[in-house]
Amino acid sequence: MARRVGLEVSLACSEAVKLCNVDVVAAYPITPQTHIVEHLSELVADGHLDAEFVPVESEHSAMSACIGASAAGARTFTSTASQGLALMHEMLFIASGLRLPIVMAVANRSLSAPISIWNDHSDIMAERDVGWIQVFAENGQEVLDLTIHAYKVAEDPRVLLPVAVNLDGFILTHVIEPIEIPDQAEVDAYLPPYTPQMRLDIANPVSMGMVGVPEVYTEARKACLVALEGSYEVIKEHWEGFAQHFGRRYQPIETYQAEGAETLFVTMGSLGETCMTAVDQMREQGQSVGQVRIRLWRPFPVDDFVEAVKGAKRLVVIDRALQPGSASGPVATELKALLYDRGIEMYVANFVAGLSGRDVTRADFAAMAQRVEAAQAAGQPMTCEMWGVKE
């Protein structure tokens, strides 16, 4: 039987990794990810997890070690944040290009300069195009669930791609929440041992990471692209299976009070939970507001999103990262492009809010909605505004 315990979310992530019975963990500690790998190293040292823990000297090495281990057929895990993720950058393309089902928890944090250990999505947005599946958790239970689901998807022979599970630094990682931890037997029934489709094996030699001459490179990238796009159906299928096994249901795009709402907030990550309570409050005051939450960021679930926002008068898109030099933040840019493609005319307002852990409160959401309505009524665009900047 599953047990419900009060647990720090970082530790819940480590417990999920343990339940997935990984073979290799290679990681370097960085705030706010540290507790995840610290706990994993304890689990290995104390004999609770039969895995190789590789205490590497950098995140670049962490991802390199995971790539090597995964290529050899091991189930692998790593976790990082911010500068650490940035240091992994070049290796992230290699993990997806070689089709290695590595799972990584990213404890989202801003990037220097100035130095910030606090939460926003600057780190993962800079890695948006590395060819990984990318999902976002809103609370601790989701971190545990999405981590288990990540292995199920990554290792599916129809997918074979790495998965990044994003959890907001501190706001999630350092908070103790009630979390339902499934039994080992329950997880085993959902997630069978990893069967590599191809691995480094002396008896059956292959070369991985070959040169892709101009005659090959385009086709090689195309194959990865198709795998990423194709992962969408598999992700949904395994979320369905997850619901049957564990009773908790996930969707690529999730909504809250969105039906018939004139104003829809679009959020990604833990800010979504604050937004839900803001929506409740605003609805009590008679406002027609709702919320659309992006759970699956890559591959982007275009049809689900279009379906979720159908009929709304305006979107208020909250970005947690800047896209310097572009008209809007990364999420708003994505959404505007897909709406335009579908010929859907909709007023899309964009705020970049909550940089470096700055609080975004219910009052902020209410104020945003008010501003957007006024701007739209006045016929003014709200392409992108940094929320709460002290002038």
Added chain:
Amino acid sequence: MADEGMQSWKTLALGCAMTEPGSSKRFNTGDWRSGRRPVTDREKCIKCGKCYILCPDMCYSPDPEAEGYYLWDSFYCKGCGICIHECPKDAISWQDEKEEDTHGAACGS
């Protein structure tokens, strides 16, 4: 673009892996040379083996028929010129690719 040497993305191995061992033997990197090739003058050669040791593509191999001398491999030589630079006796020099090479032997093809 001619599609010589091209393959559908659907038939590439997973992760663009190479599943056939030793296939680089068929990959003529010698055609990267641009118009000239190194040629050894055995009259000047003192059999020091520097070309053999220092060629980054291991294009020189001991000549089984003339001890101490080296054969040159047209299939892999990329024409970097390191052997020419390193030879202490200036025994290796460029020759126009079209001219007949009298000392080297293409052993890869």
